[in-house]
Amino acid sequence: DAKTTQPTSMDCAEGRAANLPCNHSTISGNEYVYWYRQIHSQGPQYIIHGLKNNETNEMASLIITEDRKSSTLILPHATLRDTAVYYCIVRPHLGTGNQFYFGTGTSLTVIP
Amino acid sequence: GAVVSQHPSWVICKSGTSVKIECRSLDFQATTMFWYRQFPKQSLMLMATSNEGSKATYEQGVEKDKFLINHASLTLSTLTVTSAHPEDSSFYICSARDYRTGPNTGELFFGEGSRLTVL
Numbered sequence: 001d002a003k004t005t006q007p008t009s010m011d012c013a014e015g016r017a018a019n020l021p022c023n024h025s026t027i028s029g030n031e032y033v034y035w036y037r038q039i040h041s042q043g044p045q046y047i048i049h050g051l052k053n054n055e056t057n058e059m060a061s062l063i064i065t066e067d068r069k070s071s072t073l074i075l076p077h078a079t080l081r082d083t084a085v086y087y088c089i090v091r092p093h094l095g096t097g098n099q100f101y102f103g104t105g106t107s108l109t110v111i112p
Numbered sequence: 113g114a115v116v117s118q119h120p121s122w123v124i125c126k127s128g129t130s131v132k133i134e135c136r137s138l139d140f141q142a143t144t145m146f147w148y149r150q151f152p153k154q155s156l157m158l159m160a161t162s163n164e165g166s167k168a169t170y171e172q173g174v175e176k177d178k179f180l181i182n183h184a185s186l187t188l189s190t191l192t193v194t195s196a197h198p199e200d201s202s203f204y205i206c207s208a209r210d211y212r213t214g215p216n217t218g219e220l221f222f223g224e225g226s227r228l229t230v231l
Contacts, residue, residue, distance in 0.1 A: 034219070043224050
């Protein structure tokens with residue numbers, strides 16, 4: 001079962017930063033925070049993941065609060081192609097059998 | 113990233129027939145693959161975990177005799193929807209982790225999905 005809560009939808013102006021929040025108040029010490037996104041009628045795409053330190057890659061930045069009960073995905077300069085549903089998932093990092101359970105996600109619309 | 117391919121991308125079938133969907137890891141080996149189902153405007157729902165060389169593990173409420181999963185090799189898993197009915201119409205998505213690097217990276221790679229329409 002999904003252990004995260006996200007806003008249902010958000011809008012962001014093109015070129016501005018998109019900040020997508022996620023609450024995971026019951027996260028365990030060995031669980032990582034993963035972010036995926038799904039563009040309409042496609043399979044989910046991996047964005048980023050982290051444990052407790054902030055992470056950054058070519059797609060986005062992940063800010064995790066010190067108590068690890070929430071996190072924020074930041075798309076620094078949103079484009080129209082970033083319009084998608086963004087999913088925040090928590091799960092243990094290691095172990096080949098650990099499943100990903102998706103919550104409802106946040107539908108991000110980037111507005112021209 | 114690693115590539116996971118599904119076939120067919122879309123399929124239309126008559127009620128009562130069976131449909132097979134293939135999921136292949138193209139450039140890596142996957143000891144474990146996962147099958148999801150997604151209805152319109154809903155999130156992905158995990159159906160089962162497919163383990164190479166052994167029986168799949170199904171999530172609660174998913175009929176194992178209805179959704180047959182076979183994972184005969186490290187690069188191929190198949191999902192067969194048996195005696196399909198209109199309510200089985202959905203978007204089916206598979207995912208896999210590279211068993212060499214996956215334990216260290218943790219990420220899953222997803223296929224493009226297969227859209228099934230049962231008339």
